[in-house]
Amino acid sequence: MIVQANPGAGYRTLKPEIDAAVARTLDSGWYILGQEVKAFEAEFAAWLGAGKAVGCGNGTDAIVLALRGLGIGPGCSVATVSHTAVATVAAVEMAGATPVLIDIDPDHYTMNPADLAATLAAPPAGSPPIKAVLPVHLYGQAADLDAIGALCRDNDLALIEDCAQAHGATWKGQQVGTFGDAATFSFYPTKNLGALGDGGAVALPTEDMAGRVAALRQYGWRTHYISDDVGMNSRLDEMQAAILRVKLAHLDAANARRQAIAAVYDDALCQTAIRPPARRAHAGHVFHLYVIRVPERDAVQARLRAAGIGSGIHYPQPVHIQPAYRNRVALGSAACRETEIAASQVLSLPLYPELTDGEVAQVAEALRRL
Numbered sequence: 001m002i003v004q005a006n007p008g009a010g011y012r013t014l015k016p017e018i019d020a021a022v023a024r025t026l027d028s029g030w031y032i033l034g035q036e037v038k039a040f041e042a043e044f045a046a047w048l049g050a051g052k053a054v055g056c057g058n059g060t061d062a063i064v065l066a067l068r069g070l071g072i073g074p075g076c077s078v079a080t081v082s083h084t085a086v087a088t089v090a091a092v093e094m095a096g097a098t099p100v101l102i103d104i105d106p107d108h109y110t111m112n113p114a115d116l117a118a119t120l121a122a123p124p125a126g127s128p129p130i131k132a133v134l135p136v137h138l139y140g141q142a143a144d145l146d147a148i149g150a151l152c153r154d155n156d157l158a159l160i161e162d163c164a165q166a167h168g169a170t171w172k173g174q175q176v177g178t179f180g181d182a183a184t185f186s187f188y189p190t191k192n193l194g195a196l197g198d199g200g201a202v203a204l205p206t207e208d209m210a211g212r213v214a215a216l217r218q219y220g221w222r223t224h225y226i227s228d229d230v231g232m233n234s235r236l237d238e239m240q241a242a243i244l245r246v247k248l249a250h251l252d253a254a255n256a257r258r259q260a261i262a263a264v265y266d267d268a269l270c271q272t273a274i275r276p277p278a279r280r281a282h283a284g285h286v287f288h289l290y291v292i293r294v295p296e297r298d299a300v301q302a303r304l305r306a307a308g309i310g311s312g313i314h315y316p317q318p319v320h321i322q323p324a325y326r327n328r329v330a331l332g333s334a335a336c337r338e339t340e341i342a343a344s345q346v347l348s349l350p351l352y353p354e355l356t357d358g359e360v361a362q363v364a365e366a367l368r369r370l
């Protein structure tokens with residue numbers, strides 16, 4: 001069976017380098033917030049083209065830290081999307097803010113700027129004022145940063161990019177994660193840049209903002225044992241930072257491999273009634289996921305399974321329909337109608353850099369027969 005994602009294959013490819021990095025860390029005697037984290041933060045910020053990066057425990061906490069660092073919390077609404085990992089919306093509430101869920105553009109699955117504009121003009125009754133916008137660069141492709149950025153500027157709103165699925169994605173040649181007031185990354189093992197455990201980071205334009213977020217991740221300390229702010233504990237550990245340093249050096253090549261596999265699937269789908277994923281003009285897509293839309297999803301999934309090909313659904317239920325959020329969370333003007341249709345049709349095909357050419361050909365052959 002060809003699986004949809006395979007973090008173990010990522011480890012095996014780089015095993016000697018990763019094992020050496022782990023051994024070095026174990027021997028160092030220093031396991032939390034030390035030289036490896038410091039070096040990874042510097043290397044990641046340089047690779048991204050951001051001012052600073054601050055490592056933290058995971059991608060959910062990265063969003064909480066970014067919001068808190070920008071002063072977004074109780075009494076503020078944050079406009080984000082329902083078609084995302086639930087973490088995005090959970091983090092807004094963890095920060096004490098109120099989510100307002102904007103619909104997606106049905107071709108690219110990212111925040112629809114027209115619905116954002118309509119919602120800003122007529123915000124949901126009973127929600128606090130919208131103070132920040134949190135678009136998600138879903139599946140590895142940038143949201144429309146021109147339109148969303150302009151709305152943020154015109155309405156004096158903070159812009160926080162959720163880049164958990166988009167390490168290396170670009171917008172007009174510039175890396176996502178460098179457009180807003182803060183950007184958040186997850187290093188969950190299956191992400192484009194994946195640790196071998198949990199990890200996350202916040203990218204920030206200034207030293208000052210980075211200092212604030214770095215304090216918040218460890219009890220609000222700027223000096224040991226003295227809390228200037230009420231902080232949390234969300235640290236990136238040394239072992240994961242050492243592993244991420246190895247993986248970061250191979251990230252551009254891994255993303256190029258993802259794009260090459262996507263091109264093979266595109267070719268195969270051109271011979272069928274299924275459309276390949278739409279690329280947005282100006283966006284460099286890094287294919288965290290290769291997602292097709294199939295109204296007869298169960299049947300397609302079964303046919304792929306019979307051909308030995310696994311697939312996934314990202315995500316089967318929009319956040320606003322899940323039990324914890326249903327009838328409680330505020331929706332934007334479009335009531336997430338396109339979000340609900342997409343959730344019933346999206347299907348993710350196997351895509352990770354270590355797929356062999358033979359496996360890619362096998363998937364392509366099964367796609368041609370759909």
Ligand SMILES: *Cc1c(COP(=O)(O)O)cnc(C)c1O
Pocket residue numbers: 058059060061084085087088136162164165186187188198199200
């Ligand atoms: C994975 C993910 C997160 C959360 O990251 P964790 O490291 O699992 O906390 C947030 N947003 C999106 C879009 C994600 O895909």
